[in-house]
Amino acid sequence: MNQAADAQIEDPLIRVRGLENSFGSHVVHEDLDLDLRQGEILGVVGGSGSGKSVLMRSIIGLLRPKAGAITVFGKDLQRLTAQDRSRVERRFGVLFQRGALFTSLTIAENVALPLIEHAGLARDDAEMLAQVKLALAGLPAQAAANYPAELSGGMVKRAALARALALDPEVLFLDEPTAGLDPIGAEAFDRLLLTLRDALGLSVFLVTHDLDTLYATCDRVAVLARRKVLASGRLDVVATLDDDWIRDYFQGPRGRAARHISHTTEES
Numbered sequence: 099m100n101q102a103a104d105a106q107i108e109d110p111l112i113r114v115r116g117l118e119n120s121f122g123s124h125v126v127h128e129d130l131d132l133d134l135r136q137g138e139i140l141g142v143v144g145g146s147g148s149g150k151s152v153l154m155r156s157i158i159g160l161l162r163p164k165a166g167a168i169t170v171f172g173k174d175l176q177r178l179t180a181q182d183r184s185r186v187e188r189r190f191g192v193l194f195q196r197g198a199l200f201t202s203l204t205i206a207e208n209v210a211l212p213l214i215e216h217a218g219l220a221r222d223d224a225e226m227l228a229q230v231k232l233a234l235a236g237l238p239a240q241a242a243a244n245y246p247a248e249l250s251g252g253m254v255k256r257a258a259l260a261r262a263l264a265l266d267p268e269v270l271f272l273d274e275p276t277a278g279l280d281p282i283g284a285e286a287f288d289r290l291l292l293t294l295r296d297a298l299g300l301s302v303f304l305v306t307h308d309l310d311t312l313y314a315t316c317d318r319v320a321v322l323a324r325r326k327v328l329a330s331g332r333l334d335v336v337a338t339l340d341d342d343w344i345r346d347y348f349q350g351p352r353g354r355a356a357r358h359i360s361h362t363t364e365e366s
């Protein structure tokens with residue numbers, strides 16, 4: 099596990115304070131606070147519809163919150179000019195829930211696209227660099243020429259991860275990266291995530307329902323419930339808090355099984 103979990107870090111990389119989001123009369127977030135620290139993998143959990151994706155979209159700039167402050171790399175996002183904001187956003191890599199690759203482009207072309215559009219690389223250079231990113235995400239070289247529909251779910255996730263890594267981000271946002279993967283594929287993805295975090299010094303905002311992923315990868319966890327972050331901290335601490343939702347989630351049969359597996363793995 100990463101040392102960030104225990105470190106007393108004054109300035110988090112991302113600081114969200116008093117966030118409010120609503121759609122019509124439906125209030126999703128109210129007075130929500132959250133920190134993402136340098137070098138950590140933060141697991142963001144909560145029931146379906148609790149606002150995990152809306153939170154992620156607010157931070158990466160796809161959704162303008164109704165109120166609150168989001169500070170990224172020490173800069174208040176709302177106060178930045180469009181140009182400065184896009185500079186900040188270029189330091190983010192994002193993997194959306196369903197991969198969101200362009201189906202009419204090959205895997206290499208998908209990964210090359212941000213390099214051409216945002217880094218201004220020539221097509222040949224971008225496609226060469228795309229091969230490096232695909233290798234980093236653990237894809238075999240021959241997958242580069244395939245279209246997304248020709249790959250397995252696990253390979254599509256890796257391709258989407260390669261695209262998220264294209265611009266050498268400092269923060270990685272992952273929305274349900276192991277959803278739909280079989281347990282072996284999900285475990286391989288977890289290991290890849292840890293390796294990449296350590297090798298590239300990434301900080302990771304990880305939305306997940308997957309308890310195994312949570313126990314295998316996260317330094318800290320933030321629980322979204324009742325429109326805010328109900329609790330955040332080390333998983334072993336949060337999992338034992340006295341709250342009905344937390345108890346049901348972490349100490350139900352699936353939570354207990356995931357914790358048992360993680361302890362067994364740590365001991366062996």
Ligand SMILES: Nc1ncnc2c1ncn2[C@@H]1O[C@H](COP(=O)(O)OP(=O)(O)OP(=O)(O)O)[C@@H](O)[C@H]1O
Pocket residue numbers: 121126144145146147148149150151152153
């Ligand atoms: N563009 C939108 N317009 C209206 N309502 C929206 C919009 N986006 C999200 N919502 C609503 O906001 C709430 C939170 O959605 P969100 O997708 O963040 O949930 P989630 O916690 O990520 O859920 P899941 O785990 O099922 O993916 C939901 O009730 C959803 O219907």
